[in-house]
Amino acid sequence: MLSVKKILAGRGAVNYYLEQTRRGLADYYLGTRDPSDGDHAVTDRLSAPGASWWGGGAEVLGLSGEVQRTQFVPLYAKGVRPDGGPLGRAFRTQEDAAEARAQRLAATEKIADPHERWEARQRLARSGPQASVAAWDATFSPVKSVSLLWAAGDQHIQQQVWAAHLAAVDAGLGYLQQQAAFVRAGRNGVKVLDADGLVVARMNEWTSRDGDMQLHTHCVILNRARTTVDGVWRALDGRALLAAKTGGAAVYHRVLEAELTRRLGVAWRDRPEGLREIDGVSDELIATFSTRRRAITAEVDRLVAAYEDRYGSPPPPAVRHRMAQDATLATRRPKHEPSPAEALDAWEARARQQGTDLAALPEKVIGRHPTRH
Numbered sequence: 001m002l003s004v005k006k007i008l009a010g011r012g013a014v015n016y017y018l019e020q021t022r023r024g025l026a027d028y029y030l031g032t033r034d035p036s037d038g039d040h041a042v043t044d045r046l047s048a049p050g051a052s053w054w055g056g057g058a059e060v061l062g063l064s065g066e067v068q069r070t071q072f073v074p075l076y077a078k079g080v081r082p083d084g085g086p087l088g089r090a091f092r093t094q095e096d097a098a099e100a101r102a103q104r105l106a107a108t109e110k111i112a113d114p115h116e117r118w119e120a121r122q123r124l125a126r127s128g129p130q131a132s133v134a135a136w137d138a139t140f141s142p143v144k145s146v147s148l149l150w151a152a153g154d155q156h157i158q159q160q161v162w163a164a165h166l167a168a169v170d171a172g173l174g175y176l177q178q179q180a181a182f183v184r185a186g187r188n189g190v191k192v193l194d195a196d197g198l199v200v201a202r203m204n205e206w207t208s209r210d211g212d213m214q215l216h217t218h219c220v221i222l223n224r225a226r227t228t229v230d231g232v233w234r235a236l237d238g239r240a241l242l243a244a245k246t247g248g249a250a251v252y253h254r255v256l257e258a259e260l261t262r263r264l265g266v267a268w269r270d271r272p273e274g275l276r277e278i279d280g281v282s283d284e285l286i287a288t289f290s291t292r293r294r295a296i297t298a299e300v301d302r303l304v305a306a307y308e309d310r311y312g313s314p315p316p317p318a319v320r321h322r323m324a325q326d327a328t329l330a331t332r333r334p335k336h337e338p339s340p341a342e343a344l345d346a347w348e349a350r351a352r353q354q355g356t357d358l359a360a361l362p363e364k365v366i367g368r369h370p371t372r373h
Helices: 011-023 056-060 069-078 094-108 114-127 144-152 155-180 238-243 245-264 283-288 291-311 317-330 340-353 358-365
Strands: 002-008 052-054 133-140 182-185 191-194 200-207 213-222 268-270 276-278
Touching: 002 238, 002 245, 069 133, 069 213, 094 114, 133 155, 133 238, 133 245, 144 155, 144 213, 144 245, 144 276, 144 283, 144 340, 144 358, 155 200, 155 213, 155 238, 155 245, 238 245, 245 276, 283 340, 291 317, 340 358
Parallel strands: none
Antiparallel strands: 002 133, 052 200, 133 213, 182 191, 200 213, 268 276
8 A cells, every 4th residue: 555645844754764763663673483482572682674766866965874863853844955955945833833823813803893803713714824745645554464474473474575566665756756856937837847746755664653563664755856957956747656556556556566475486366346465364353453544534534424324325435535544644653662572471361362373374475376386
């Protein structure tokens, strides 16, 4: 899956991603199990992919390798180079916008005529100072069976799953860069111009907000790119990025399937909504570790039922889409990052409740593809 959302400039959003960068996010794989230990204790930590730079825009800025605080903060908090040089207009933060709105609101209170005062308030509500879009968070996530295989595997399997996922992320980002590396210029951004590429900070995580295993990569795309024709840094055309979302997701899933089949010989089965799961991973096990999806689905069902009670018909697709977005936010829990040992113990206990030995999963799925040697 691929989700794309705006990140507004301000302390809150930047501090969240900065904290992920400081911790290195998935700075370890789940450790290997010691066969001599009866309770499958985690006995080792491996180095997992940390935060790294990607994209033609990053190359222009000389950014490569691991993301550093001194690089990340100026770019995503202020919209300037790490050395202080400008990248187009500096960002207006949420704090700056709130202060400006408060000042304008106070000015409207001094208007004597009640109707003029009301009109001033309406204009402020419609077009008052807004925070800049500092970045776009494009998050790539595999289907649940891939994360299950990773969680159940030994060091070799874990490394291969991560490698396949990151190769697919690279391919998906490559598609986004090809299709959406454009900037807007002119009054109200009426011109669309080519850019040299994207500036992306990639950050890897291995759990969902509900504590299920869920590999995913946040690709934090800076909302600035260098215009090819004149070298000026301008805001990205967000419309192009959103339009490329479906294609980027398709490329990601296609490459992920090919990489996992090549590396581990897994086969694939179709899912009703069009995606595919690893063959041999049951729907029951997938459902057991899809807590987030169940919560969102239940909330959407509640909203749909309320709509049907009121209007006597199902909501149209556009309304249902907004319901899904609202449900995603309404069911969002604070992120808890368990230790590898805590996570593995909890996952194995839940799998046993479902009648499955999580550690036995790799034997059921690896090598099922007939072309693997």
